[in-house]
Amino acid sequence: MKQTPWRVVLWVAGFALLTACGTPSANEAKADPSIQSMLAEVGADGLDGRETVDALDRLPVDKRPDGLMASVRATSLVLSDENKNEKKLEFPSDAFYVSFAPYLTKTHPCTFHSLTTCLGELRNTPMHVTVTDQESGEQFVSETTKTFDNGFYGMWLPRDRDFTLQVESEGKSATVSISTRGDSPTCVTDVKLS
CATH class of the missing domain: 2.60.40.3700 (Immunoglobulin-like)
Incomplete structure (x- = not known):
């Protein structure tokens, strides 16, 4: 039985480690800035889930950001943009x-x-x-x-x-x-x- 040289094993392990720590996909990299900028336009940037819901629901219709979807689910607010980038803000458990x-x-x-x-x-x-x-x-x-x-x-x-x-x-x-x-x-x- 032929043994695998230790250099090949190290090279494969090193390659696997480098690819696992690579840069995020294009969607992951741009999801947050796109959604955050739309929230910033209406003064809701940096708010938690509950505060964001309250801010967006009370906005005049003509002031709501184009391209932002904000879906209120049972336990979180799901925000998404036209490119299908998504961000979830959790609600208080009670x-x-x-x-x-x-x-x-x-x-x-x-x-x-x-x-x-x-x-x-x-x-x-x-x-x-x-x-x-x-x-x-x-x-x-x-x-x-x-x-x-x-x-x-x-x-x-x-x-x-x-x-x-x-x-x-x-x-x-x-x-x-x-x-x-x-x-x-x-x-x-x-x-x-x-």
């Missing part, structure tokens, strides 16, 4: 973001809220919002506010619970159940005012 769009005649199906593309029918509309824990009866939210410029209103709720959401606006109301368990929807578009 908090869940739910965004809802009350409507009169027009809605759309939605599971995960998009902070940059979702548009609801009732933009900047005054309303009263109540959120009550279905098990304990504890009221978590009771406030008079208005929908954001995109027609949605978002709020952070405790994770792993079931709630009743009640919305009243201009003499009409809607009541729906929402959940913050597991991979529940972060986008609620069945809030029909009647």
Whole structure:
């Protein structure tokens, strides 16, 4: 049986080590700067997941960065650009973001809220919002506010619970159940005012 010379073994090991420590792929190298620059345009650069959601959801629609997708998932905000570069910002483990769009005649199906593309029918509309824990009866939210410029209103709720959401606006109301368990929807578009 012929033995492999030690120099060949060292050369192969050295080559493997060098290629494993090479430069990142083009997508990895440019992902962060592209997304970060879009966030910087709107003053959201350097914010954590929760702060970024709050900043983007409250932006006027015409000020939202072109080319940035911002998808609110159950445990994180997934940011991506037109080149499919992606960045994920985690949420606090005890908090869940739910965004809802009350409507009169027009809605759309939605599971995960998009902070940059979702548009609801009732933009900047005054309303009263109540959120009550279905098990304990504890009221978590009771406030008079208005929908954001995109027609949605978002709020952070405790994770792993079931709630009743009640919305009243201009003499009409809607009541729906929402959940913050597991991979529940972060986008609620069945809030029909009647």
